[in-house]
Amino acid sequence: IIGIDFSTTMLQLGKNKVTAKNMQSSIQLFPGTVENLPLKGDIFDGAISAFGARNFSNLNHGIREIHRVLKPRGKIVILEFSFPQNGFLQWLYRLYFGKILPVMGRWISGHKNAYSYLPDSVEGFPKGEAFSTLLKKNGFDSVDFKELTFGITTIYTGFKHA
Missing domain, CATH: 3.40.50.150 (Vaccinia Virus protein VP39)
Structure with missing residues (x-):
């Protein structure tokens, strides 16, 4: 198994997990x-x-x-x-994604823009x-x-x- 990530932070988290599970011979992680x-x-x-x-x-x-x-x-x-196709579920999902999740993300992470990008990235995909x-x-x-x-x-x- 080979994993690739551009984030050195994510790679380090992954390497820590691989080491904790003693799977270094099965899983390799690389920047890219x-x-x-x-x-x-x-x-x-x-x-x-x-x-x-x-x-x-x-x-x-x-x-x-x-x-x-x-x-x-x-x-x-x-x-x-x-996005859900059902109108009511879509409305709830957009409310959660657009209003609730960004506020929770800021509160939990302490970063002003945490999770604010998520609704836009989902919308554009x-x-x-x-x-x-x-x-x-x-x-x-x-x-x-x-x-x-x-x-x-x-x-x-x-x-x-x-």
Whole structure:
């Protein structure tokens, strides 16, 4: 297992967890970005991103890089926030995301802008068919998506062409 993150703080947290679980021989963590993976092509059976794709600096390029490092028939799995389709749930979710979460984030973290970016990043991320189409345009087939938790999250899957 190889993990990549641009945040040295997140890498250190990850390394601490890997060490605490004595998994240094199974898990390696490296600094980097998805848009410029420091890895050879066609080496992984799978790639997973949970709540990270929204933060790719270039979404298409990041997806192409993931495609590059996957072996033929390798699987991509991306879990991302989305918006519920139900009008009432969507209203509640937007209220929570736009008003409550930023205040709680500031209060808990002490940072003025903590969690303020989250609603905008979720709003700007392509959802459902739009993101599935993006995966297909970047070389993935058998693309599928499933809304989870009443549409608050969506899991996307696809495979690199054989």
